Amino acid sequence: xxxxxxxxxxxxxxxxxxxxxxxxxxxxxxxxxxxxxxxxxxxxxxxxxxxxxxxxxxxxxxxxxxxxxxxxxxxxxxxxxxxxxxxxxxxxxxxxxxxxxxxxxxxxxxxxxxxxxxxxxxxxxxxxxxxxxxxxxxxxxxxxxxxxxxxxxxxxxxxxxxxxxxxxxxxxxxxxxxxxxxxxxxxxxxxxxxxxxxxxxxxxxxxxxxxxxxxxxxxxxxxxxxxxxxxxxxxxxxxxxxxxxxxxxxxxxxxxxxxxxxxxxxxxxxxxxxxxxxxxxxxxxxxxxxxxxxxxxxxxxxxxxxxxxxxxxxxxxxxxxxxxxxxxxxxxxxxxxxxxxxxxxxxxxxxxxxxxxxxxxxxxxxxxxxxxxxxxxxxxxxxxxxxxxxxxxxxxxxx
Amino acid sequence: xxxxxxxxxxxxxxxxxxxxxxxxxxxxxxxxxxxxxxxxxxxxxxxxxxxxxxxxxxxxxxxxxxxxxxxxxxxxxxxxxxxxxxxxxxxxxxxxxxxxxxxxxxxxxxxxxxxxxxxxxxxxxxxxxxxxxxxxxxxxxxxxxxxxxxxxxxxxxxxxxxxxxxxxxxxxxxxxxxxxxxxxxxxxxxxxxxxxxxxxxxxxxxxxxxxxxxxxxxxxxxxxxxxxxxxxxxxxxxxxxxxxxxxxxxxxxxxxxxxxxxxxxxxxxxxxxxxxxxxxxxxxxxxxxxxxxxxxxxxxxxxxxxx
Numbered sequence: 250x251x252x253x254x255x256x257x258x259x260x261x262x263x264x265x266x267x268x269x270x271x272x273x274x275x276x277x278x279x280x281x282x283x284x285x286x287x288x289x290x291x292x293x294x295x296x297x298x299x300x301x302x303x304x305x306x307x308x309x310x311x312x313x314x315x316x317x318x319x320x321x322x323x324x325x326x327x328x329x330x331x332x333x334x335x336x337x338x339x340x341x342x343x344x345x346x347x348x349x350x351x352x353x354x355x356x357x358x359x360x361x362x363x364x365x366x367x368x369x370x371x372x373x374x375x376x377x378x379x380x381x382x383x384x385x386x387x388x389x390x391x392x393x394x395x396x397x398x399x400x401x402x403x404x405x406x407x408x409x410x411x412x413x414x415x416x417x418x419x420x421x422x423x424x425x426x427x428x429x430x431x432x433x434x435x436x437x438x439x440x441x442x443x444x445x446x447x448x449x450x451x452x453x454x455x456x457x458x459x460x461x462x463x464x465x466x467x468x469x470x471x472x473x474x475x476x477x478x479x480x481x482x483x484x485x486x487x488x489x490x491x492x493x494x495x496x497x498x499x500x501x502x503x504x505x506x507x508x509x510x511x512x513x514x515x516x517x518x519x520x521x522x523x524x525x526x527x528x529x530x531x532x533x534x535x536x537x538x539x540x541x542x543x544x545x546x547x548x549x550x551x552x553x554x555x556x557x558x559x560x561x562x563x564x565x566x567x568x569x570x571x572x573x574x575x576x577x578x579x580x581x582x583x584x585x586x587x588x589x590x591x592x593x594x595x596x597x598x599x600x601x602x603x604x605x606x607x608x609x610x611x612x613x614x615x616x617x618x619x620x621x622x623x624x625x626x627x628x629x630x631x632x633x634x635x636x637x638x639x640x641x642x643x644x645x646x647x648x
Numbered sequence: 649x650x651x652x653x654x655x656x657x658x659x660x661x662x663x664x665x666x667x668x669x670x671x672x673x674x675x676x677x678x679x680x681x682x683x684x685x686x687x688x689x690x691x692x693x694x695x696x697x698x699x700x701x702x703x704x705x706x707x708x709x710x711x712x713x714x715x716x717x718x719x720x721x722x723x724x725x726x727x728x729x730x731x732x733x734x735x736x737x738x739x740x741x742x743x744x745x746x747x748x749x750x751x752x753x754x755x756x757x758x759x760x761x762x763x764x765x766x767x768x769x770x771x772x773x774x775x776x777x778x779x780x781x782x783x784x785x786x787x788x789x790x791x792x793x794x795x796x797x798x799x800x801x802x803x804x805x806x807x808x809x810x811x812x813x814x815x816x817x818x819x820x821x822x823x824x825x826x827x828x829x830x831x832x833x834x835x836x837x838x839x840x841x842x843x844x845x846x847x848x849x850x851x852x853x854x855x856x857x858x859x860x861x862x863x864x865x866x867x868x869x870x871x872x873x874x875x876x877x878x879x880x881x882x883x884x885x886x887x888x889x890x891x892x893x894x895x896x897x898x899x900x901x902x903x904x905x906x907x908x909x910x911x912x913x914x915x916x917x918x919x920x921x922x923x924x925x926x927x928x929x930x931x932x933x934x935x936x937x938x939x940x941x942x943x944x945x946x947x948x949x950x951x952x953x954x955x
Contacts, residue, residue: 255750259736259743266738266779473732477795480698481752482723 252483256491263465264495270461274503278454279510285450286443286515301386302329302347306338308355317353320397326390342377342432343616344606349390350377361398361425362405372398372425380431381609391427398425441521447511448604449577452597454503455536455543456571458496459564462547466492467557485639489632493544500540504532526607531617535603538624542596545631552638571595599623650674650697650715650803650834655706657692666692667704668858674836674851676802679829681849681866682838683941685951689858690838691731694807697836698728710803710834724752727801731808733788734795737781741772741791744780749798762798769824770794786817793821803834810844822848842941846870854945861948869944871937875912878935881905881924889927893920905929911936 264270303326307314311331318328329347332338338350352375360372374394378387402425469475478488511523526532547564554560572578574588575595584592592598603620606612655670667689674680682690695701697708699719708715719726735744745763754762767773770790775783780791793809806825810818826848829835839845845852846866853863862869877897884905885893893899897909897920911917917936924931945951 251753251755252751255747258750259739259747262743263736263738468737472737473730473734474736476695476698476700477728477730477734477748478751479700480726480728481748481799482699482719483751 252487253491253494256488257495260465260492260495264461264499267461267464270464273457273460274454274499275506277457278450278503278507279514281450281453282443282446282507282510283514283518283520286446286511286520287518300325300327301349301382301390302327303349303351303390304329304331304338304341304347305351305353306331306335307353307357309353309357313358314353317351317397320400321351321390321393324389324393325386326393338377339432340615342379343610343612344602345379345381345610348379348382349387351375351394352377358401358405361402374398374425374427376427376429377432378429379610387429391429394427395425398427443511443515443521443523444605444609445580447507447515447523448601448608449580451504451507452539452575452600452604453568453572453577454507455500455539455600456546456568456597458499458543459547459550459568460561462492462496462544463551463554463560463564464557466548466551467554467560485636489548489635492548493541496544496547497537497540500543501536504536524608527611528607528613531607531612531614532604534621535600535607535617535624538603538621538628539596539600541628542600542624542631545628545635546596548635549631549638552635571597574598576601596624596627599627649676649711650836651707651709651712652693652697653707653709655693655696655704655708657696657701657704660703666858667696670706670855670858670860672853672860672863674834676832676834677829678850679825679835679837679848681845681852682836682855683840683842683845683852683945684838684855685840688840688855690840690855691807692858693855694728694730694805694836694838697803698726698805722802724799725802727796727799727804729793729796729804729806729809731811733780733792735780735791738779740777740779741767741783742776744791745776745794745798748795752799754799762800766794766797769797771820786813786820789813789817789821790824793824797828802832804828804836806835806837808839809837810839810841818844842945846941852941854941854948856945856949862944869941870939872939872943873937874947875910875914876937876939876943877909877911877917877920878902878933879907879909879920879924879931880933881907881929881931883929885924885929886927889923 303318303321305314305318305321305328307317314331318331322328326349332341332350335352338352341347342350354373357372357374376391376394466475469478475488479485508523508525512525516522546567550560550564550567554563572595574591575597576584576592577597581589581592581598581601599620603617603624606616606620610616650673652670652672652674655667656665657667658665670689670693672680682693684690692701696704697715699716710718736747739747742763745767746759749759749762764773767776770793772787772790772794775787780788783791789809793806796804796806809825810821813821822844825835825837829850837845837849849866851863851865852869854861854869880903882905884890885907890899890901893907893909897911897916900908902908909920911920914937917934921931921934939947
């Protein structure tokens, strides 16, 4: 433990004296948060024109669901394949994929053909809604559903002889009821500029630990310090652990500061105040997972790069690319459909999904499980790759 | 005693061996010098002994026990002072000493005591609060040495520890290293500076092209049994005498009135001096039966150490 403490202490001192590294870790993301939150605050307010995805889950089977979906599709609403069951539909909507899910009861269409009475009540539809969907879009979709149901009701009623003479016998108003259920935190609404930008630039800043990690590592290798430590029987795994813990704490510090910037600095400058999550434990889990992935990335770059220039190019450009395709620089929902399929390739997008699940949708543990598992798996793979890269180099020199 | 037996090593992907069947016996007292030109294999040998390179064939043992076993049992029995200033430039001298002590398991009062001791030994107490990267070249070398001594190692490997320092600092470092040469400690000192090795070491091995050319005590190596004689005269030799000596003593002119000869029989030395005096060329300086390490290296390789 004493050896580890010595390594941690050394790393802290080295980091504390690296003014440029600290600026990249703390000032840069804070500046991005403030600038982007203010610059894009208006752009984030008008999202009603964005197409929303919906799914229809019919108890009468996928064919009936597909037929109904076909009728509902269009005018800014796009049908996606029906989920397997109601719980899958709820899980999907909780993550905003799709934003809407219509649950259709058994014998829905047959019920439309008979007049509702005590034994045959109005057909009860349920609409699951992502609270992040703009209210205007929700209202439009509700009207589309009810309009479609009325159309079906009319189509069923017209062929019945004499039915049009007795409007009371075939009450169009009582064709169906539509109950709307928000899945996720009912308080959460459309992500504001600050809700998008705080987690996004926090993640970007967290992944920038690649710079100080790799620069110190390369100095250690160049100056012969690693070789000296190897001659002193300090295992490489201990050296890695000596770097993981300080940078993990740095990432936690970044998270605290960026949240603080969203709570204080952005509103002070005229932007919207960041809404804090209800589940801090989940926020900590997502932050920790993202941090380990970022540190793993830093260690791998450090182990592979031979010069400071290589580390800067690989680490810096890698981060910028991951941010560009991961919805950090340009929010995912603004991207063209074709590009949206690429978003999930970026670990930064996994982290952003996790942060949005906690901070925007006020989700539960199940909602952050997948992003966290993806990030932790990546971290494990990166640590393994670092050890492998070191082992390859160690075939020549144990340092 | 450190025994190196038939040690060979080649870097992966290279067809050429960097070390070839190196065999050395290094006593645990005095200072053992490893002398050779750049690229001779000195640093490779040191790196293998320090545990930084692996894959060498052969055997390395301390007191009959394999070095790896000894190091597993006593991880901090070895101190390395590498060619590079292998410490953290952004940390102060004190922080560097505390770090390298701490990472080797020293703590509390023992760590404090060792830091004070090695700082005093290297005379860097006055600069311990300055960042290491801001120290002069000589002070950096002293700090490098102090770090190598922090755990009071039984085996100290000094790999060209005076590279790039001013003469004053070099003299200080050599004096400091000389004072470490007590019993019970193995000290290996590599250099391509013949003067340093000659001034510092009790035993010397000359290494070139990955092979040990010669090894022994400094006195043995400097003793020249080949009859080599250097002669400086007041005036140049007459042509006739010079021609005669060229035949008899393999005379070679080394300057206007300076000559190298080979006079295998010590008895003949007097005859040579008398003949020179008779020819009116009074000898000013005579050097017989001794050579320096540079000359020895030249005799062995027909090259200069600095080539």
